[in-house]
Amino acid sequence: MRKKTILLAAACTVFAAVSAVSAFSSPGSQSDPLIPLSYINGKFIPGIIEETGRRADTGLLPAYDKALEKLDGERENWLLLGENAAVYKAVSDRLGVSPTGKLTDVSLKKGDLITGRIGTGFMLRTGGAAVSGPAGSALVNISQGSELASGKAVSIKSYYMAVTPNGAGLKITSGTAVVAVSGRYSVTPAYKPKYVKAADALHSLNLFKGTSLGYELDRPATRIEALVMLIRLLGEEDEASGCADKNPFTDVPGWAAKYAAYAYAKGYTTGTSPNRFSPASDATLSQYMTFILRALSYSDADGDFGFKDSLDFSVKAGIFSQKEKETLKNGVFYRDQAVYASVKALSASLKGGDKTLAGKLISEGVFTQSAFDNALSNAGVD
Numbered sequence: 504m505r506k507k508t509i510l511l512a513a514a515c516t517v518f519a520a521v522s523a524v525s526a527f528s529s530p531g532s533q534s535d536p537l538i539p540l541s542y543i544n545g546k547f548i549p550g551i552i553e554e555t556g557r558r559a560d561t562g563l564l565p566a567y568d569k570a571l572e573k574l575d576g577e578r579e580n581w582l583l584l585g586e587n588a589a590v591y592k593a594v595s596d597r598l599g600v601s602p603t604g605k606l607t608d609v610s611l612k613k614g615d616l617i618t619g620r621i622g623t624g625f626m627l628r629t630g631g632a633a634v635s636g637p638a639g640s641a642l643v644n645i646s647q648g649s650e651l652a653s654g655k656a657v658s659i660k661s662y663y664m665a666v667t668p669n670g671a672g673l674k675i676t677s678g679t680a681v682v683a684v685s686g687r688y689s690v691t692p693a694y695k696p697k698y699v700k701a702a703d704a705l706h707s708l709n710l711f712k713g714t715s716l717g718y719e720l721d722r723p724a725t726r727i728e729a730l731v732m733l734i735r736l737l738g739e740e741d742e743a744s745g746c747a748d749k750n751p752f753t754d755v756p757g758w759a760a761k762y763a764a765y766a767y768a769k770g771y772t773t774g775t776s777p778n779r780f781s782p783a784s785d786a787t788l789s790q791y792m793t794f795i796l797r798a799l800s801y802s803d804a805d806g807d808f809g810f811k812d813s814l815d816f817s818v819k820a821g822i823f824s825q826k827e828k829e830t831l832k833n834g835v836f837y838r839d840q841a842v843y844a845s846v847k848a849l850s851a852s853l854k855g856g857d858k859t860l861a862g863k864l865i866s867e868g869v870f871t872q873s874a875f876d877n878a879l880s881n882a883g884v885d
Contacts, residue, residue: 606683612722614693618672623665623686630680632673640671696720696839701846704882720839727782733794738869752780788836800854822851
């Protein structure tokens with residue numbers, strides 16, 4: 504009985520929506536931003552019926568029962584249009600309804616996935632994103648009535664709706680993004696940090712501070728962040744903060760100018776060109792290892808190693824094992840990996856000697872031997 508009641512409610516809702524749309528079944532356009540009737544009949548309605556039947560067969564949640572009752576009383580609420588003013592006005596004028604769906608802003612990082620069931624709406628506010636989901640999944644651009652398949656980039660401030668029952672959504676392609684979402688949704692982070700204990704260990708030695716948002720180990724490190732992390736790892740932040748040398752890089756933000764000037768004077772970096780550092784670009788593991796090898800007194804300029812083989816040379820320099828190198832070399836270089844590489848570098852020897860980087864910092868009074876031993880024992884790194 505319950506299943507029949509649910510299906511009847513859904514059928515009544517669909518019938519009412521179709522009846523309202525049938526009066527103006529011409530295709531949508533930018534000037535007349537409505538979903539084409541053919542799309543509703545051929546794609547959206549069958550999807551709703553399939554989803555309703557599936558949920559009825561498996562036992563619907565009480566909250567969903569209430570939602571269906573509300574949907575039966577306010578039959579056009581499935582057309583949630585958010586803040587797209589043109590669509591809002593067109594629907595209000597021609598269907599005589601006022602969509603009431605509220606959008607929730609969700610802050611995401613590169614590679615994060617946000618998905619929803621049929622009827623969930625997405626609007627990209629900032630950043631970049633592409634449609635994502637299993638084979639056959641799609642979103643529909645409400646303002647244009649056009650379908651966007653998996654892998655296709657979405658436009659900022661356009662409203663998209665999930666129309667397939669297999670979990671369509673957006674995958675973030677920029678460093679960060681804000682997506683406004685209406686309806687039920689879930690977020691799958693791109694990466695789960697592995698080296699939080701290592702970050703804690705570095706933090707205890709004042710070699711790693713994180714950002715105003717915390718460690719942020721689950722996002723890619725930028726080039727300027729990697730450089731600042733290196734300077735802190737070397738215990739040279741005070742010297743960098745007081746650097747009076749001229750910063751040769753015109754694209755470095757003001758807060759990092761002294762760090763860049765100091766690193767250039769010390770030979771830790773030469774930038775991406777004589778006057779550019781590309782601070783906001785994602786760092787790579789090879790770039791970070793080049794920084795670290797230079798800090799260990801190895802010179803790519805003198806032929807000790809080359810930029811392209813900096814990761815391979817790190818094995819020879821005693822930073823990584825061959826197995827660790829193979830594990831790290833694939834995928835995005837997150838701040839998490841930068842932390843791991845930094846901890847490993849502390850136990851590596853300086854060029855031409857037996858003193859380790861940690862030994863150098865201990866002799867300079869950056870931290871004590873006991874503090875280092877305690878931090879290393881809790882770092883979770885072999």
